[in-house]
Amino acid sequence: MDLILNYLFIFFARVTDVSMATVRMLMIVRGKKYHAAALGFFEVIIYVLALGRVVNSLDNWINLLAYALGFAAGNVVGSIIEGKMAIGTIMVRIVPKNICDDELADKLRSMGFGVTILEGIGKNGPICLLDTTLHRKELPALMNYLKKTDAEAFVTVSDARETRGGYMRRLKKK
Secondary structure, three states: OHHHHHHHHHHHHHHHHHHHHHHHHHHHHOOOHHHHHHHHHHHHHHHHHHHHHHHOOOOOHHHHHHHHHHHHHHHHHHHHHHHHHOOOEEEEEEEOOOOOOHHHHHHHHHOOOOOEEEEEEEOOEEEEEEEEEEEHHHHHHHHHHHHHHOOOOEEEEEEEOOOOOOOOOOOOOO
């Protein structure tokens, strides 16, 4: 029974510390250095405890297996947590299938998105670019609306490390 508890400890310790590492890296990228430092403090304590159990009994290959499986599972769990947290701001550029769709821009504005319309020249002539900056948590609502109204629109999404000024507000609830 003690051996099984040891394997479980190693596995869940790795799941926890690798998940924390994923979130910590997200915090660093988002400029939240103090949050990252706090996570890193606990992450390394958990890591050392798990590693110590493996290194102290290198002849037990099941410890190593639990350690490796915990690492793999921690990557999955960390990615899921990161997706649920959806921290930060993103920039979305929409190129509607129709040439310059003021109606789409107006609808997005009525939903609470700030939209800037840019005109450009594409391969086949004039195009319209709709730029908006929003909170990552609002992306699913935007993408669902675009799927319904212009499924053929070309959409790019990129991270915005820092924003200042302009028009951004929370998405209106239905």
